[in-house]
Amino acid sequence: MEITDSVATILQHKVHASIQAVAPTTFVFDAIKLMADRNIGCVLVMDGGSLLGILSERDYTRKVVLQGRSSKTTTVREIMTCDVICVTPKHGVEETLRIVTENRVRHLPVKDGERIIGLISIGDLVKWVINAQRSALSQLEAYVAGGYPG
Numbered sequence: 001m002e003i004t005d006s007v008a009t010i011l012q013h014k015v016h017a018s019i020q021a022v023a024p025t026t027f028v029f030d031a032i033k034l035m036a037d038r039n040i041g042c043v044l045v046m047d048g049g050s051l052l053g054i055l056s057e058r059d060y061t062r063k064v065v066l067q068g069r070s071s072k073t074t075t076v077r078e079i080m081t082c083d084v085i086c087v088t089p090k091h092g093v094e095e096t097l098r099i100v101t102e103n104r105v106r107h108l109p110v111k112d113g114e115r116i117i118g119l120i121s122i123g124d125l126v127k128w129v130i131n132a133q134r135s136a137l138s139q140l141e142a143y144v145a146g147g148y149p150g
Contacts, residue, residue, distance in 0.1 A: 007096055007110055008089035011118040020117055021046040024077035028064055031055055031076050033117055037065055042107045044105070044116065045080045051109060053080035059104075086111045087120065093132075097125050 021044040022031045032136035042056040057075050086109045100122050110118040
């Protein structure tokens with residue numbers, strides 16, 4: 001693991017790599033229930049294979065709860081984020097961290113062409129960086145202790 005690795009490498013190592021998606025006509029209540037059942041912070045909003053938007057816990061709290069709407073009568077289409085920022089498998093970890101930080105998002109769909117192949121969260125990225133740093137530190141300690149062949 002290295003900080004110079006790509007998003008593709010992270011996706012290969014993700015344990016729970018299934019993509020959760022709902023239709024735009026899904027009621028928000030059902031989408032939130034899916035998120036709770038799967039212990040995830042967002043779902044993609046898709047029509048067939050086309051990405052239309054993303055629905056996050058943030059969308060729910062700001063556009064339903066705070067506006068006094070009912071999650072049982074409001075559709076996902078009404079509150080989803082439409083301008084979805086995506087990355088490709090070739091994006092690097094550092095660049096992807098910069099994207100989530102600058103855009104203040106927690107989840108990024110991963111697209112290969114027009115096809116969604118995964119979803120990267122800020123948690124995935126932070127975990128990767130921490131593990132990369134641990135690995136580098138272990139290598140340096142081994143080198144200093146003379147554990148590496150000259």
